[in-house]
Amino acid sequence: MANVRLQDVADLAGVSMKTVSNVVHAYPHVSAGVRARVEAAIAELGYQPNLSARRLVTGRTGMLSLAFSDVSIPYFAELARVVSNEATRRGYRLLLEQTDGELDREREIVSTREAGLVDGVIFQPSTMSANEISLHRKDVPLVLLGEQAAPVSVDHVMIDNFAAADQATTHLIALGRTRIGFVGHEREHLSETSLRRLEGFQHALAEAGITVDMGLLLSTAEISAASAAAAVADALDRGIVVDALVCRDDLAAIGALRAIQERGLRVPNDVAIVGWDNIAMTAFTHPTLSTVAADTAALAATALDLLEERIAGFAGLGRHLVASHSLVVRESSLAP
Amino acid sequence: MANVRLQDVADLAGVSMKTVSNVVHAYPHVSAGVRARVEAAIAELGYQPNLSARRLVTGRTGMLSLAFSDVSIPYFAELARVVSNEATRRGYRLLLEQTDGELDREREIVSTREAGLVDGVIFQPSTMSANEISLHRKDVPLVLLGEQAAPVSVDHVMIDNFAAADQATTHLIALGRTRIGFVGHEREHLSETSLRRLEGFQHALAEAGITVDMGLLLSTAEISAASAAAAVADALDRGIVVDALVCRDDLAAIGALRAIQERGLRVPNDVAIVGWDNIAMTAFTHPTLSTVAADTAALAATALDLLEERIAGFAGLGRHLVASHSLVVRESSLAP
């Protein structure tokens, strides 16, 4: 049974609760004899501290929550792994929260729902705006992930989407491509993330003296390979010609790849592709996918640094930090 | 501040703590006037119940933990999503635990680590044997997922791996394939899962009068596309000829597909492929992948049913339930 209390151990060892507590917490000033007796009692009774009680008293839960739209999206799953490992290393356990990108569920994340449950929250919003976040947010320590504009009051770790999109597009231009499309931004509510990437995309084209052809901007109904495949298939069937595609994320790239190949076009010879996120699968598609890779390990470590400072009581303005990224060039954008 | 206590609300509303508690818990026998006053006080103070305190008293945490090796493996990510949604629907939050398949971390899952933190544990072991599980397990309600032999004392939900492997292999035989290989079982410690699948594979071959060629059993160093690609590439380079491949999981199938195509062979014409798990990506590879699909929704619902019964106090012998599966036939195993 788990109903062994601190007092029971104390009784068996013939000491007070405080002494047992000292032993449990490895407090140094305990005589060896007493320590041995207490440890024997703990072992004999199979004592385990009641975490709820400890929490009630300390106000700390030792848990963090990680919130984003959907863990079955590979980028989030891979992010969850990195954050979870880093959290474990620092002595926290991780609670997983999915919002499906729904506004009211995102609101719950930054406001009431977590109170008292976790010491802090790491949150990558899909839908909430900076304004809304600062409006709804409560006292729980919070760090935002991702690329949207964040409220000045909240810590935030991102990559430089503009620069990365510029870099990816410039890479395609250097390959001699001129009819370059963009795939995968939201059809209805354009996210800040997509917007930044589109701006970087446009900037690179402008630098090369190419004006953006709005007909080559292929938005999708949702973030999925299926949705991107449909958008690209539809565009090709309408007779639209592209020789390169910058994709908002790797799922879009995988969908685009599939649609292009289904129509008998070759990648990269006819159409070069660059994706985004460097999910594991991009190294195993045929051809393998070039992609923008965020340094997720740095992202996670930085986010946890900021969060731990907040938990420790730091109350200054929001810090806005940039994690590095790189362009991973694979077969889908190799020079022919 | 979140330091508003039940007592503060009671003071402001001019009632006792019990009455406030009644209102918070929607206890019906509270007069309308009092209820309104209490609700106003709650709103004015921004009161939120302290969950740690509630837990200390009720002994319930409202949390479940889901444990498996690695959330960045797509099958587990997709499973986590399903389980998380189902848990949320039932009023639980989900804690994520990764073991990396390491024995001592798996031991922690079934023994001490979760005590007091969660009401129950759903665990898909990678390494632990049935014997070890029953040896180490403590009092936390536990349901096992997956296909390994489970201890008689523990609840367990699985799919019929033998039957599914038999079915997948028979499907390939019906295509006229005769040199059928198996890819992706562990090189060192063969898991129960792989074993069952290999047995089903062998059974189907035997039924068709084909003896298993041990040279066509391609084990891998780990569960990953890279590892499977290496194993298949190596086999092909050694001159081994296959006309079909049953893969232990979709990651292995994706790796195998890549290795086969790199060597100029065509799928399914030269080599047909069947994977396992029906991860989202299998619908977007080129060609799309045939695969064994477990009914994960049923799996999750059943696991939570069993777990909730355990949490409610059921103490009978372990139940061993089977979730249904199906063979999803896609391009990788179409008749030429």
Added chain:
DNA sequence: TTGAAAGCGCTAACAA
């Protein structure tokens, strides 16, 4: 229908 009070098991300030 509402109030008073006894814990839940632990931590930590204070005493010895």
Added chain:
DNA sequence: TTGTTAGCGCTTTCAA
């Protein structure tokens, strides 16, 4: 170095 004890904020029995 060890013991005593007052809470942490809530639920819940029992009384009123």
